Amino acid sequence: LHYSIAVIPGDGIGPEVMQEGLKVLKALEESHGGIRFASDVMEWNCNYYLTHGRMMPENGLDTLKDYDLILLGAVGAPEVPDHVSVWELILPIRREFQQYVNLRPVKLLRGLESPLRYKGHADLDFVVVRENTEGEYSNMGGRMHQGTPYEMAVQNNVFTRFGTERILKYAFSLAEKRPGKRLTAATKSNGINHSMPFWDEIVKEIAREHPGVETNLYHIDALAAYFITRPETFDVVVASNLFGDILTDLGAATVGGLGLAPSANINPERKYPSMFEPIHGSAPDIAGKGIANPIAQIWSLAMMMDHLDLPEISAVIMNAIEQVLVDRKILTPDLGGVASTKEVGDEIVRHIYTA
Amino acid sequence: LHYSIAVIPGDGIGPEVMQEGLKVLKALEESHGGIRFASDVMEWNCNYYLTHGRMMPENGLDTLKDYDLILLGAVGAPEVPDHVSVWELILPIRREFQQYVNLRPVKLLRGLESPLRYKGHADLDFVVVRENTEGEYSNMGGRMHQGTPYEMAVQNNVFTRFGTERILKYAFSLAEKRPGKRLTAATKSNGINHSMPFWDEIVKEIAREHPGVETNLYHIDALAAYFITRPETFDVVVASNLFGDILTDLGAATVGGLGLAPSANINPERKYPSMFEPIHGSAPDIAGKGIANPIAQIWSLAMMMDHLDLPEISAVIMNAIEQVLVDRKILTPDLGGVASTKEVGDEIVRHIYTA
Numbered sequence: 001l002h003y004s005i006a007v008i009p010g011d012g013i014g015p016e017v018m019q020e021g022l023k024v025l026k027a028l029e030e031s032h033g034g035i036r037f038a039s040d041v042m043e044w045n046c047n048y049y050l051t052h053g054r055m056m057p058e059n060g061l062d063t064l065k066d067y068d069l070i071l072l073g074a075v076g077a078p079e080v081p082d083h084v085s086v087w088e089l090i091l092p093i094r095r096e097f098q099q100y101v102n103l104r105p106v107k108l109l110r111g112l113e114s115p116l117r118y119k120g121h122a123d124l125d126f127v128v129v130r131e132n133t134e135g136e137y138s139n140m141g142g143r144m145h146q147g148t149p150y151e152m153a154v155q156n157n158v159f160t161r162f163g164t165e166r167i168l169k170y171a172f173s174l175a176e177k178r179p180g181k182r183l184t185a186a187t188k189s190n191g192i193n194h195s196m197p198f199w200d201e202i203v204k205e206i207a208r209e210h211p212g213v214e215t216n217l218y219h220i221d222a223l224a225a226y227f228i229t230r231p232e233t234f235d236v237v238v239a240s241n242l243f244g245d246i247l248t249d250l251g252a253a254t255v256g257g258l259g260l261a262p263s264a265n266i267n268p269e270r271k272y273p274s275m276f277e278p279i280h281g282s283a284p285d286i287a288g289k290g291i292a293n294p295i296a297q298i299w300s301l302a303m304m305m306d307h308l309d310l311p312e313i314s315a316v317i318m319n320a321i322e323q324v325l326v327d328r329k330i331l332t333p334d335l336g337g338v339a340s341t342k343e344v345g346d347e348i349v350r351h352i353y354t355a
Numbered sequence: 356l357h358y359s360i361a362v363i364p365g366d367g368i369g370p371e372v373m374q375e376g377l378k379v380l381k382a383l384e385e386s387h388g389g390i391r392f393a394s395d396v397m398e399w400n401c402n403y404y405l406t407h408g409r410m411m412p413e414n415g416l417d418t419l420k421d422y423d424l425i426l427l428g429a430v431g432a433p434e435v436p437d438h439v440s441v442w443e444l445i446l447p448i449r450r451e452f453q454q455y456v457n458l459r460p461v462k463l464l465r466g467l468e469s470p471l472r473y474k475g476h477a478d479l480d481f482v483v484v485r486e487n488t489e490g491e492y493s494n495m496g497g498r499m500h501q502g503t504p505y506e507m508a509v510q511n512n513v514f515t516r517f518g519t520e521r522i523l524k525y526a527f528s529l530a531e532k533r534p535g536k537r538l539t540a541a542t543k544s545n546g547i548n549h550s551m552p553f554w555d556e557i558v559k560e561i562a563r564e565h566p567g568v569e570t571n572l573y574h575i576d577a578l579a580a581y582f583i584t585r586p587e588t589f590d591v592v593v594a595s596n597l598f599g600d601i602l603t604d605l606g607a608a609t610v611g612g613l614g615l616a617p618s619a620n621i622n623p624e625r626k627y628p629s630m631f632e633p634i635h636g637s638a639p640d641i642a643g644k645g646i647a648n649p650i651a652q653i654w655s656l657a658m659m660m661d662h663l664d665l666p667e668i669s670a671v672i673m674n675a676i677e678q679v680l681v682d683r684k685i686l687t688p689d690l691g692g693v694a695s696t697k698e699v700g701d702e703i704v705r706h707i708y709t710a
């Protein structure tokens with residue numbers, strides 16, 4: 001088994017957590033005979049932008065296309081507006097490579113306590129399927145009447161039947177395969193009266209093709225509240241690009257924070273590489289201190305292994321992470337510890353070797 | 356002091372909680388010599404729609420305009436699509452009457468426990484200022500290619516300088532008057548690249564006019580997470596229509612649920628009536644059972660008193676509510692009790708008389 005990986009460490013804490021991720025890949029190779037990850041590091045980030053005026057080379061996407069997988073750290077720096085760094089690197093990859101499924105588990109790992117009173121591990125174990133290529137993140141729109149009191153900005157939310165059907169089909173199939181067989185779709189058709197009723201219609205259509213799946217459609221405001229009051233009722237949650245973004249940060253907060261939240265950007269047809277990344281950003285405020293939690297990045301590797309149909313290797317990674325959390329001895333400050341990024345990475349690697 | 360109130364009980368539990376609200380108004384009149392509320396009930400709701408094909412009479416807004424205040428219960432019924440019931444009643448009132456400020460406190464009352472572990476009363480006491488007339492709730496947009504695989508829906512988010520400036524000015528002035536003097540603005544300019552960078556620019560402009568206010572701009576995904584992990588850092592949170600909607604349901608969940616969350620739709624210029632309502636919907640699932648929590652509706656009356664510059668009367672209402680919560684004897688099922696809507700209303704009224 002041989003896989004090529006394009007590694008984009010990015011900015012801020014991105015390279016710091018990536019280093020631990022790469023150590024894990026190496027440990028997996030060494031401990032599991034026969035598996036090889038050939039990784040090339042791409043130094044495409046805000047520094048690159050400040051020198052070259054763009055976030056990646058003109059043929060960047062072409063270069064990436066030849067890899068089996070993409071591993072991303074985090075992108076963004078104070079000197080470059082977010083809508084530049086993100087719109088010229090992460091979003092084109094998600095979109096051009098048709099990584100229309102963004103999978104984000106909301107799962108309380110062993111050893112961790114939820115900030116939600118009375119909620120434990122059994123209550124917090126579901127997955128959010130986020131649409132990743134269209135919807136509220138569209139580059140359609142603009143401004144008029146600049147410099148006058150009548151100035152205005154318009155942003156188009158674009159929902160296609162094609163884009164909506166494919167994400168819902170994926171989510172329903174996933175729900176069908178899970179023991180819970182429950183799907184919750186986020187909407188806001190009471191307030192947003194063109195795109196969201198359209199989304200609801202397609203939810204109902206696809207639901208009819210999956211009679212074995214119990215389906216609920218909740219408005220995003222109520223759904224966000226339910227993430228706090230009854231997370232145990234969720235199994236698969238499917239949401240548009242923006243709603244999925246909000247729900248997954250919220251979900252992450254309920255299971256220990258962004259330092260623990262991974263994300264897989266999947267092209268289910270496997271025509272293009274899929275991309276794995278932590279949900280967190282580049283966190284300029286703690287960058288350079290060596291205290292970022294590497295677990296989200298390392299968990300994203302477990303998602304990569306699942307994508308490669310290597311569930312045993314995924315389990316090795318997850319067990320190693322959970323052992324470190326259960327021990328509670330070597331934890332980064334976000335989890336109340338005093339360990340460094342590297343120390344946590346080393347400890348996870350140690351558990352991989354002894355698995 | 357004489358005020359005219361247009362009362363719209365609405366659907367489902369709306370009329371049930373409204374009945375308790377009206378009892379409170381009567382108790383205030385009887386216990387506070389010199390104050391009079393003249394209320395007229397408008398039976399505009401989904402039943403009205405099923406008979407007349409519209410949610411309110413053609414001259415409905417004209418009728419409302421002559422009142423000092425509007426008191427709403429909740430609107431919506433399974434037989435009528437939400438985007439009809441809401442778009443023909445609540446949203447036209449908010450918009451036509453320039454109720455561009457939607458004030459929503461996130462405050463843990465005495466007697467209640469937050470579902471957030473380690474967070475108590477001192478941690479949960481802030482206010483969300485939601486833009487209430489434009490943004491993501493626009494009726495601009497539509498569909499094309501219906502009935503084909505190329506079908507699509509587009510929804511325009513419309514942000515005007517006028518609309519954005521006025522809500523931000525209100526929020527900054529409010530922050531300036533509060534002891535905390537902190538303002539947090541919700542954005543998503545990293546993913547939504549036309550409207551949100553525009554919003555950010557205006558936030559920064561207005562911030563410059565209020566140097567005494569400590570200002571933070573957070574992406575909505577991170578901000579939702581912070582509502583869970585560090586609610587104690589918020590004082591005034593200002594957000595667009597959709598973001599404010601999501602944040603306030605989420606905020607409500609952290610302080611006891613939607614049964615306790617009030618909302619004031621304010622026209623600061625007082626050219627038009629302002630409207631007071633609970634955040635919750637008509638809850639068809641529990642309608643008719645007499646178990647809805649009337650506190651959100653009654654708290655909305657306290658907000659009405661604040662709007663009328665009657666802070667002592669507002670305090671009487673809030674104290675009555677908190678005494679009932681502290682006693683823990685007469686509570687509706689959402690708070691773990693077995694009392695009815697009416698019993699809770701009666702108890703609050705009793706405390707108003709003995710205040």
Ligand SMILES: CC(C)[C@H](C(=O)O)[C@@H](O)C(=O)O
Nearest residue numbers: 190191221441445600618634
């Ligand atoms: C009914 C719905 C359109 C409304 C809104 O989203 O504004 C409600 O959720 C609210 O928060 O008042």
Ligand SMILES: CC(C)[C@H](C(=O)O)[C@@H](O)C(=O)O
Nearest residue numbers: 086090245263279545546576
């Ligand atoms: C950086 C930003 C545009 C991105 C998103 O909103 O998709 C991030 O928040 C995420 O969730 O991956």
